[in-house]
Structure formats: structure tokens, C-alpha cells
Amino acid sequence: MNVYDIAHSLARAIKNSEEYKDYKKKRERVFADKNIKEMVLDFKKKAIEIQMQRMTGEEVPKERLEKFEKLEEIVMGNPIIYDFFMAEIRLGQMMNDIYEILGEAVNMNWGIRDNEK
Structure with a gap:
């Protein structure tokens, strides 16, 4: 079989997984409410900004x-947002x-996981 x-x-199996189905359902619920959607997007934006600041070595005030x-x-x-984030x-x-x-199959983990060589 071709890779x-x-x-x-695998993509089809993921789309049929309970994890994906639950995530999709909860995401649709979030996006159905304009206010909740805006809260989630704003929260994620702020979280990414703080994470980027930390990654560049900049101290976050x-x-x-x-x-935050x-x-x-x-x-x-x-509860709608909480359920969405847990599903995510x-x-x-x-x-x-x-x-x-x-x-691991192609030895790309560089020994990072479980202190492997």
C-alpha cells in the first residue's frame, strides 16, 4: 500500500474517532454563539501572544x-467553553x-522522549 x-x-480514522467527533460537536456549539466565539478567539489570541513573548525570552509583565x-x-x-477546550x-x-x-518509526525523536539515545 502506498504511504x-x-x-x-489515517485521516479518515481520525475523523471517525470519538475525540474528533466530540471536538467537532463542541466547536460547532462555540461557533454557533457569536459572543462565545469572540471570547474563545480573544482568549486564544492573548494566550498565543503571551506564549510568543516567553519564547522570545521577553519577560511578560x-x-x-x-x-490574563x-x-x-x-x-x-x-461550561460551553470549558467543554470545548477539554475536547480540544x-x-x-x-x-x-x-x-x-x-x-519514532523513522527515528526523528532525537532522544527527547523518555531520555532515549
């Missing part, structure tokens, strides 16, 4: 972190696991 055919089979933590409490207090995490974990399996 690309197998990749397409304490006030900005405190403000308060926003996180508000956002995660919404589960799907992301599955995708990471798959990527690790593929990386």
Missing part, C-alpha cells in the same frame, strides 16, 4: 499575566501521540 494511501486512511489569569477564570467558567486538549493529545509514533 499516501495509508495517510488518507506581572500585570499582564494577572489580567482573570480572563482565564471567566472564560473557563463558561483530548484531540490534540491524540494527534501528538500519532506524531510521536510516526517520529
Whole structure:
């Protein structure tokens, strides 16, 4: 079987997985409500900005972190948003696991996982 055919089979298997179906359902629920959608997108944007700041070695001001933590409490207090983020995490974990399996098959993990050589 061709590698690309197998990749397409894997993509179909992912789309048929409970993790993906749950994520898709919860995402549709978030995007159905304009206010909730805006909250999620704004929260994700701010999270990425802080992450990028940290990755470049720039210190994130304490006030900005405190403000973000308060926003996180508000956002995660919404059960629709909370459920969406939990579904997103589960799907992301599955995708990471798959990527690790593929990386290990071709020795691309560079010994990072489990202190391997």
C-alpha cells in the first residue's frame, strides 16, 4: 500500500474517532454563539501572544499575566467553553501521540522522549 494511501486512511480514522467527533460537536456549539466565539478567539489570541513573548525570552509583565489569569477564570467558567477546550486538549493529545509514533518509526525523536539515545 502506498504511504499516501495509508495517510488518507489515517485521516479518515481520525475523523471517525470519538475525540474528533466530540471536538467537532463542541466547536460547532462555540461557533454557533457569536459572543462565545469572540471570547474563545480573544482568549486564544492573548494566550498565543503571551506564549510568543516567553519564547522570545521577553519577560511578560506581572500585570499582564494577572489580567490574563482573570480572563482565564471567566472564560473557563463558561461550561460551553470549558467543554470545548477539554475536547480540544483530548484531540490534540491524540494527534501528538500519532506524531510521536510516526517520529519514532523513522527515528526523528532525537532522544527527547523518555531520555532515549
